[in-house]
Amino acid sequence: MTAKKPGVSRVLIIGGGFAGLECARTLSGDSRFEVTLVDRTNHHLFQPLLYQVATASLAAPDIARSIRQILAGSPNVTVLMDEITAIDPAAKHATGKSGTRYDFDYLLLAAGARTSFFGKAEWERHTLGLKSLADAQAIRRTVLSNLEKAELATDEAERTRLMTIAIVGGGPTGVELSGAFADLVHRSLRTNFRRIDTSKLRVVLIEGSARVLEAFDEDQSEYARQRLKSLGVEVWTGMRVDEVREGALHFTDGTLLEARAIIWAAGVEAQPLTAMLGVPLADRGGRITPQGDLSLPGLPDVFVAGDLVRMKDADDKPVPGVAPAATQMGRHVAKLLQEEKRLEGTRFADRKHELRPRFRYFDKGIMAIIGKNFAVVKAGGMKLRGLPAWFAWLFIHIAFLIGFRNRLAVLLGWAFAYLRDNPQARIIVHPQGGPPH
Amino acid sequence: MTAKKPGVSRVLIIGGGFAGLECARTLSGDSRFEVTLVDRTNHHLFQPLLYQVATASLAAPDIARSIRQILAGSPNVTVLMDEITAIDPAAKHATGKSGTRYDFDYLLLAAGARTSFFGKAEWERHTLGLKSLADAQAIRRTVLSNLEKAELATDEAERTRLMTIAIVGGGPTGVELSGAFADLVHRSLRTNFRRIDTSKLRVVLIEGSARVLEAFDEDQSEYARQRLKSLGVEVWTGMRVDEVREGALHFTDGTLLEARAIIWAAGVEAQPLTAMLGVPLADRGGRITPQGDLSLPGLPDVFVAGDLVRMKDADDKPVPGVAPAATQMGRHVAKLLQEEKRLEGTRFADRKHELRPRFRYFDKGIMAIIGKNFAVVKAGGMKLRGLPAWFAWLFIHIAFLIGFRNRLAVLLGWAFAYLRDNPQARIIVHPQGGPPH
Numbered sequence: 001m002t003a004k005k006p007g008v009s010r011v012l013i014i015g016g017g018f019a020g021l022e023c024a025r026t027l028s029g030d031s032r033f034e035v036t037l038v039d040r041t042n043h044h045l046f047q048p049l050l051y052q053v054a055t056a057s058l059a060a061p062d063i064a065r066s067i068r069q070i071l072a073g074s075p076n077v078t079v080l081m082d083e084i085t086a087i088d089p090a091a092k093h094a095t096g097k098s099g100t101r102y103d104f105d106y107l108l109l110a111a112g113a114r115t116s117f118f119g120k121a122e123w124e125r126h127t128l129g130l131k132s133l134a135d136a137q138a139i140r141r142t143v144l145s146n147l148e149k150a151e152l153a154t155d156e157a158e159r160t161r162l163m164t165i166a167i168v169g170g171g172p173t174g175v176e177l178s179g180a181f182a183d184l185v186h187r188s189l190r191t192n193f194r195r196i197d198t199s200k201l202r203v204v205l206i207e208g209s210a211r212v213l214e215a216f217d218e219d220q221s222e223y224a225r226q227r228l229k230s231l232g233v234e235v236w237t238g239m240r241v242d243e244v245r246e247g248a249l250h251f252t253d254g255t256l257l258e259a260r261a262i263i264w265a266a267g268v269e270a271q272p273l274t275a276m277l278g279v280p281l282a283d284r285g286g287r288i289t290p291q292g293d294l295s296l297p298g299l300p301d302v303f304v305a306g307d308l309v310r311m312k313d314a315d316d317k318p319v320p321g322v323a324p325a326a327t328q329m330g331r332h333v334a335k336l337l338q339e340e341k342r343l344e345g346t347r348f349a350d351r352k353h354e355l356r357p358r359f360r361y362f363d364k365g366i367m368a369i370i371g372k373n374f375a376v377v378k379a380g381g382m383k384l385r386g387l388p389a390w391f392a393w394l395f396i397h398i399a400f401l402i403g404f405r406n407r408l409a410v411l412l413g414w415a416f417a418y419l420r421d422n423p424q425a426r427i428i429v430h431p432q433g434g435p436p437h
Numbered sequence: 438m439t440a441k442k443p444g445v446s447r448v449l450i451i452g453g454g455f456a457g458l459e460c461a462r463t464l465s466g467d468s469r470f471e472v473t474l475v476d477r478t479n480h481h482l483f484q485p486l487l488y489q490v491a492t493a494s495l496a497a498p499d500i501a502r503s504i505r506q507i508l509a510g511s512p513n514v515t516v517l518m519d520e521i522t523a524i525d526p527a528a529k530h531a532t533g534k535s536g537t538r539y540d541f542d543y544l545l546l547a548a549g550a551r552t553s554f555f556g557k558a559e560w561e562r563h564t565l566g567l568k569s570l571a572d573a574q575a576i577r578r579t580v581l582s583n584l585e586k587a588e589l590a591t592d593e594a595e596r597t598r599l600m601t602i603a604i605v606g607g608g609p610t611g612v613e614l615s616g617a618f619a620d621l622v623h624r625s626l627r628t629n630f631r632r633i634d635t636s637k638l639r640v641v642l643i644e645g646s647a648r649v650l651e652a653f654d655e656d657q658s659e660y661a662r663q664r665l666k667s668l669g670v671e672v673w674t675g676m677r678v679d680e681v682r683e684g685a686l687h688f689t690d691g692t693l694l695e696a697r698a699i700i701w702a703a704g705v706e707a708q709p710l711t712a713m714l715g716v717p718l719a720d721r722g723g724r725i726t727p728q729g730d731l732s733l734p735g736l737p738d739v740f741v742a743g744d745l746v747r748m749k750d751a752d753d754k755p756v757p758g759v760a761p762a763a764t765q766m767g768r769h770v771a772k773l774l775q776e777e778k779r780l781e782g783t784r785f786a787d788r789k790h791e792l793r794p795r796f797r798y799f800d801k802g803i804m805a806i807i808g809k810n811f812a813v814v815k816a817g818g819m820k821l822r823g824l825p826a827w828f829a830w831l832f833i834h835i836a837f838l839i840g841f842r843n844r845l846a847v848l849l850g851w852a853f854a855y856l857r858d859n860p861q862a863r864i865i866v867h868p869q870g871g872p873p874h
Contacts, residue, residue, distance in 0.1 A: 042863070061864055073628065081582075100589055145479075145518075152533075152535045426480075426503040427497060427498055
């Protein structure tokens, strides 16, 4: 990092997700700040649509955009692709895998979450998570390749395993994935195969608790279950995974489910960077509970935001791990820094930390799509389901996608896929360019 | 493969490129034929636009489409993803890596070409070919990652290496790649970096002979060279590669070019399946020269088509390795089989082999795009260059893309990219989901 300029504060943002990007965009053009945004990847990812890449409806570039492209017009923001390996919050510097040292006056840690396998390496090895584009492409590749292998298979038992998709975790990701896979296989691929009967493909959604979509109301969970059933998804609630083997899930009640595609959507945990801040972690998921202003206790210049935060907001409401919450946190930190800059040299300068506002989450609601044309929405007192909810879902997702071309491409992609039941991204790309077996 | 039905001929097509697909589409719905199309991948690839995926203008699904999706409405065609490992043309069967045995009455080998490294493993290890989607994504990943590393680099020499793209081979692929990379870096990425000066990025196009685009006329080669120069591409003609090392090209005249991205577009060779047919190969590239009707000498029921063919047509003109030639060959074989079916039981049945028409190539011309807005076209007596050529190129490529959604998506993608100098697929996906270093 360059040497400190007088009067200019160096802000280091770790993570280009919703929180980090919003913070950088809010500080963009404010010459009192020199912002460095570091991310392990080169792109901002619109995570809510990741399942559509996994289910072959969208292409990876439809839902991702180069971070430096988004911030190209922000001369005071430097974007670097690097992986932070150490943070010294007291000495105010971080270190990247590239060997680069990042000095800062303020730090925003917004590195997000990753799939949690509850510390079990076996589970991780035999299942597919869904947090990155590479994850989504791996799911697409596995499911489509399994169908190709099933078309060639001569062993009936193996063919059945190849034609079973197990999805562990009945939250929005699991529900959206299972609905989209059921649509893909039972509708779009119906006429594509000559030997296998795609109507026999099983999509099994597994949830440990009593109902899917626990964050929604009970009647919405029941609605989702009914919709999924009518799409041909088997919904297994109250089923707890005991062991994961290659191609097999063992449940605590002795049930065995054999499936060549096992998708793990049962939990997330904070990126392990949270452990480097020297503050106690709030839960086994490695999350951090900051102070009300999002700074850390005893470290007023270090902030956290996004999915790695576990907190209640100024109204004592728990803040969920969703994109709008992350965006709002990122903006909160940026505005707070700007206000503190304004106080510099005034009689309030010494009290600046006390004057900081607490973060207040504006709840825009939660939503989950269930196959084609149906969704559930819970926003404030309003509950929607069915087609109106689906339109709300469509509108909101399109509106929040970054980049006009992306919005149009995604909208058109959906329009064609929905009108013709024909997702167009059904291609298998083998990363090594190698053969299919 | 299922048992032979009386009166129905089993046609095995190896390869779902332009030749194989066209043959299958022509036989589609003709119940006298039971067609099996086997490909190593699950998609038909529009190869002429592959360089646009490599240069971040298009997404992979924009230029590829599931083969079984294209042939979904053809009940007499079975599509299988498998890699053929053995062919016995006399006994009339082939074997796949899956263990499947494919019996046939007629065989069409249309497995296409792959990058030729002239048998040098070192060259293959240190350079990037461009024949598959995975290849294109690897090129995109490498070039974009190198720029990210350059932005972090502290060593000036390494930064220079990271900011050099060497493209070996001055044919259409090399010309199109180098023009598109120059556009990408010098225009689109101009404002994206804070530390490196993207105007200093070198794109070096290397050709062993005296001019680029040798298949075109000399004035067109000269025009291409001038256009490339004005885009900032260094065109090195008459330069022969002697040795390839990691990050370095050594030339026969002693010149050394250091580059962290070396793209190999210097030659292609037939897929090695051609060696299994028991006929002499026509060249070191493993190609086969069939008889005039595209069948093999002594094997009247075995045909070859597409890029693995080296031949002169009925007019004694050499048939080039381009998509229209492959398509025409595929159709020729299908029509010939249909005609032969018609002769069955007639007094011409015994003479059916003599009655076969020879393949005649209808030359639609060749074209190459040079950066934004310029192209050269050579079609019959007509020569175009500049903007009119570019429009011709655009029209033809869009018209031949399979699938309406794809056409529209590609057209829109281009429109936005060209209007705003902003290719939207600038994302790096790490296949293993790992960190960037």
